[in-house]
Amino acid sequence: MGIRYFVNINMNTFYFIAFLSIFFSILVITAKNPVHSILYLVLTFFTFTVHYILLNAQFLAVVNFIVYMGAILVLFLYTLMLINLNKDSEPVKSNMVKIAAVLGGGCLLVVLVGCLKQVGVADPVLLKDPGLGLVQNLGKVLFNEFLLPFEISSLLLLSAMVGAVLLATKDPKPKSV
């Protein structure tokens, strides 16, 4: 009976966290100030981390926490600090365009949900192998089957770093043609 109670609590936890992720992601796209928008995005990613923990994907939870919340969003904040936006720098779109945008996104959602209704399978997500998302298991898969993509991704990161430095540095002197 104790386990049953616990399961119910955690099922409700999923729906609560799902509600929070939807709520914060709506706030991300509606906040006027870009800094608030980024802070709401941090909260959204935190709810995603909780989702990963509920799915017992511990490695992904840690990576999401460190890489997304720690690195990528700090990068966003620094860029915002560098370009020093004023509050009124973003001109408001006309209501027509706003309604069209919401309608477009809503149509996409309706199509996706309609496809989901056609499938009509509602099996519960059941963790068959408790060690599935642990570092040990994922490391074995990563370094056996996916060794070549792993090495290539290092090349990708290196080229991205070189490209970012190249793009962001100023030309020392204007080129004369």
Added chain:
Amino acid sequence: MESLTNTIKSVPLNHYILLCSIIFSIGVMGVLLRRNAIIIFMSIELMLNSVNLLLTAFSVYHGDASGQVFVFFVMALAAAEVAVGLAIIVMIYRNTNSVDTNVLNRLKW
């Protein structure tokens, strides 16, 4: 940890798909609604993350670890994309003094 693995027994897969499609659509709406280039970029991150969560849910559902490895690659790709994209945004700001996407209408017919 044993108790934690039992926790998600009663959440159907459909609800994960529903949650991820809602967040993906919010990301699409953000791209269409806003004109600030940085917020458009953040909406793209939102879409990437919703797909990541769905990949993880399917990976757990099928008991196959490849899905989670794929999410790891998507995260590496997103890091590279953010670095290059933000450099481009800084470049745009330096040249036009704004990050409004409507300023960049040179290719508009």
